[in-house]
Amino acid sequence: MGMISQGDVIIQDAIETVLRNIPVVMFHDTKAYILVKDLSKGLEEFIQTGKAGAGEISIFSDAQEKELTAGWRESGYEYAFHYQTLEYMNKRISVKYPAVANRKTEMSVSLIPWCMLPDRPYPVFVYAYANWHYSMTGQKSMMLSAHAAGKVFGVASFNKSTLCRLRKDKSISGMLTGYAETAAEQNVPHNGDISVYVSELLEHPGQIKKIYEQSGGGPGAQPKSGAEFAIDALSSVPAGLSRAIIDSPPSRHIAHDTRKRPPRPRNNGQTKRVQRQINYADPVQTEHIRTEFIALCRAAVMDAAVKYRRFLI
Numbered sequence: 001m002g003m004i005s006q007g008d009v010i011i012q013d014a015i016e017t018v019l020r021n022i023p024v025v026m027f028h029d030t031k032a033y034i035l036v037k038d039l040s041k042g043l044e045e046f047i048q049t050g051k052a053g054a055g056e057i058s059i060f061s062d063a064q065e066k067e068l069t070a071g072w073r074e075s076g077y078e079y080a081f082h083y084q085t086l087e088y089m090n091k092r093i094s095v096k097y098p099a100v101a102n103r104k105t106e107m108s109v110s111l112i113p114w115c116m117l118p119d120r121p122y123p124v125f126v127y128a129y130a131n132w133h134y135s136m137t138g139q140k141s142m143m144l145s146a147h148a149a150g151k152v153f154g155v156a157s158f159n160k161s162t163l164c165r166l167r168k169d170k171s172i173s174g175m176l177t178g179y180a181e182t183a184a185e186q187n188v189p190h191n192g193d194i195s196v197y198v199s200e201l202l203e204h205p206g207q208i209k210k211i212y213e214q215s216g217g218g219p220g221a222q223p224k225s226g227a228e229f230a231i232d233a234l235s236s237v238p239a240g241l242s243r244a245i246i247d248s249p250p251s252r253h254i255a256h257d258t259r260k261r262p263p264r265p266r267n268n269g270q271t272k273r274v275q276r277q278i279n280y281a282d283p284v285q286t287e288h289i290r291t292e293f294i295a296l297c298r299a300a301v302m303d304a305a306v307k308y309r310r311f312l313i
Helices: 005-020 041-049 062-075 124-136 143-151 158-169 191-203 206-213 226-233 284-310
Strands: 024-027 031-036 056-058 078-088 091-102 107-113
Touching: 005 107, 024 284, 031 056, 031 191, 031 284, 041 284, 062 091, 062 124, 062 191, 091 191, 107 191, 124 158, 124 284, 143 158, 143 284, 158 206, 158 226, 226 284
Parallel strands: 031 107, 056 091
Antiparallel strands: 024 031, 078 091, 091 107
16 A cells, blocks of 8 residues: 555545535535535525515525635636525425536535425425424324425425335435534534635545545445434424324214114215315414424434435435
């Protein structure tokens, strides 16, 4: 084995520092997602209230965008803006986020909001809540858990089949296990530091791969599916936040009519079955559940990315 140069040691130390301090999820050695915690005012308001001033919202302010892109141009990197549709609070918006690439190393980095999952139509906390709710209610009904998530977060199209696929999909845990072990959400840097970390990732993908290999990371190293991992990550969420659906009160006993009557004619299967009405929590309680769960979910999302190099779901 050849000697490790001082330059390589310095580079490896720098990469280790990056991986300990930023929420980055790696794919296939040459693609990374950095989860951005501090979002633009418009996107933050949309997450907290569901109000959107426009159909397109950038994750960064105009000033931040200009600063980032100017630095990338100066470094000779290629960049572009991409768009992903999110459905939430009975609205659909297009989220604008940047992706930057270094053609010399073939490494690319996408900067996405912490609440977004690549190529998925709902915010991460919608999937997480449905999955968590199903677990907290004793796995009684996927349909009711899907309805609960749909009601709390205003996504009527979220249904039982979506939750079923989520719990069966093993590919959602196919990210690389991370190097960092002690970083927490409060240690995540503000946006002003992002450009420095992006450059380190773009310039040294080989060193990143070595660090992952040394730490035992790699594809297939995940001990749990994404659904199981998310349940563990949200284990401290108060049980009360699962009460988005109110149990119907027991029906009063009515004495049966003992008189003899002629048999009723059969309907031959033509009469439609009446679905039981679902009783949801009142709007004030629903809003409390939504805001509290989003805050707790954000902490879990950032920790999962910093500690384990993976998305929560």
